[in-house]
Amino acid sequence: AQSVxxxxxxxxxxxxxxxxxxxxxxxxxxxxxxxxxxxxxxxLQLLLKYTTGATLVKGINGFEAEFKKSETSFHLTKPSAxxxxxxxxxxxxxxxxxxxxxxGPGTSLSVIP
Amino acid sequence: GAGVSQSPSNKVTEKGxxxxxxxxxxxxxxxxxxxxxxxxxxLEFLIYFQGNSAPDKSGxxxxxxxxxxxxxxxxxxxIQRTQQEDSAVYLCASLIRGQSPLHFGNGTRxxxx
Numbered sequence: 001a002q003s004v005x006x007x008x009x010x011x012x013x014x015x016x017x018x019x020x021x022x023x024x025x026x027x028x029x030x031x032x033x034x035x036x037x038x039x040x041x042x043x044l045q046l047l048l049k050y051t052t053g054a055t056l057v058k059g060i061n062g063f064e065a066e067f068k069k070s071e072t073s074f075h076l077t078k079p080s081a082x083x084x085x086x087x088x089x090x091x092x093x094x095x096x097x098x099x100x101x102x103x104g105p106g107t108s109l110s111v112i113p
Numbered sequence: 114g115a116g117v118s119q120s121p122s123n124k125v126t127e128k129g130x131x132x133x134x135x136x137x138x139x140x141x142x143x144x145x146x147x148x149x150x151x152x153x154x155x156l157e158f159l160i161y162f163q164g165n166s167a168p169d170k171s172g173x174x175x176x177x178x179x180x181x182x183x184x185x186x187x188x189x190x191x192i193q194r195t196q197q198e199d200s201a202v203y204l205c206a207s208l209i210r211g212q213s214p215l216h217f218g219n220g221t222r223x224x225x226x
Binding site for chain 1: 144146148154156158205209214219
């Protein structure tokens with residue numbers, strides 16, 4: 001069965017500092033991987049996704065993530081945090097584009113001015 | 114409509130009562146999901162409908178929970194004999210088969226008193 005773990009239920013960074021949100025997955029096959037973001041009082045939206053091909057994936061708002069098969073990881077990064085990045089971030093995995101999507105527990109990001 | 118629509122947006126019910134939550138997916142989306150989001154628990158997968166295939170019910174927490182999807186479109190999630198631990202935000206999402214991202218509705222906030 002697939003599963004997702006996100007290290008750190010809450011992460012705080014200073015404005016302008018590097019953002020690193022960790023995600024590790026377990027899957028019996030090469031997975032599809034996603035990061036979704038939920039801004040306060042808003043619905044979830046896709047930040048970026050990995051399906052096949054290039055392992056470094058760029059998403060919206062300056063975020064990117066790298067698929068590392070050897071580490072079963074898909075960590076999310078952004079070089080410089082902005083106040084507007086404060087939100088809940090969810091990593092998700094699917095065996096294929098037709099299979100169910102399983103989400104991790106989420107990481108709440110706070111940005112300190 | 115342009116997005117996934119869920120109704121009601123809020124529901125307060127007494128313990129032991131049955132509730133029905135409705136989801137109208139985006140037209141043409143063949144896959145439909147129900148998730149439950151509880152404080153600090155992330156998104157818990159409940160059930161997945163994919164076209165005419167048998168639904169994946171592996172996430173339903175008990176036999177008090179059931180869901181159906183009529184005509185490959187509208188879905189109803191039913192919770193019988195509600196308990197206080199059922200209090201959560203219930204999210205519906207749809208997607209075009211073979212493509213991401215998931216398009217989420219705004220959810221139904223269920224409060225069981």
